[in-house]
Amino acid sequence: MKKEITGVMVYYYEVCKRKLWYFYNEIQMEQGNENVEIGKAIDEETYKRDKKHINIDNIINIDFIRSKGILHEVKKSNKIEEASILQVKYYLYFLKKREVDNIKGKIDYPLLKQSIDVELTDQDIILIEGILEDIKKIVALKNPPPLEKKKICKSCAYYDLCFI
Numbered sequence: 001m002k003k004e005i006t007g008v009m010v011y012y013y014e015v016c017k018r019k020l021w022y023f024y025n026e027i028q029m030e031q032g033n034e035n036v037e038i039g040k041a042i043d044e045e046t047y048k049r050d051k052k053h054i055n056i057d058n059i060i061n062i063d064f065i066r067s068k069g070i071l072h073e074v075k076k077s078n079k080i081e082e083a084s085i086l087q088v089k090y091y092l093y094f095l096k097k098r099e100v101d102n103i104k105g106k107i108d109y110p111l112l113k114q115s116i117d118v119e120l121t122d123q124d125i126i127l128i129e130g131i132l133e134d135i136k137k138i139v140a141l142k143n144p145p146p147l148e149k150k151k152i153c154k155s156c157a158y159y160d161l162c163f164i
């Protein structure tokens with residue numbers, strides 16, 4: 001099974017390598033998880049007038065582009081901000097590879113009424129290319145990477161799979 005690397009996979013790479021493995025290998029337990037439901041509700045209720053969910057090659061799914069040249073990603077909290085930043089940088093990288101490089105990124109937190117800007121640097125490109133190689137190795141493993149207890153485990157959709 002060989003799939004393209006999506007923005008969500010890059011996000012999970014930063015959040016938890018085990019979660020990435022589960023997700024890639026189609027072990028999906030997101031439905032009914034309270035955090036996912038909240039995320040969907042925010043998604044449906046916010047920025048109604050903006051263009052939403054721009055899907056490119058089924059690889060990246062940009063929440064919306066509100067103002068010209070700005071790619072927006074909506075998140076409910078900034079607890080895992082590093083992963084969100086990496087996800088948006090991957091979107092910018094992906095677009096740059098397709099010669100769309102006049103775009104900037106923004107992460108919006110509607111519940112916090114905050115947003116942060118994200119840009120892609122030359123160093124980020126090197127970093128992302130290394131991460132993409134690493135992701136390919138992780139998802140090809142026969143078994144999920146070893147369990148490492150994290151703060152986010154309790155709110156993770158895979159909690160039962162890891163801990164029960």
Ligand code: SF4
Pocket residue numbers: 015016017018019147148149150152153154156157158159162
């Ligand atoms: S429960 Fe924890 S270890 Fe298991 S997939 Fe989720 S974040 Fe990773």
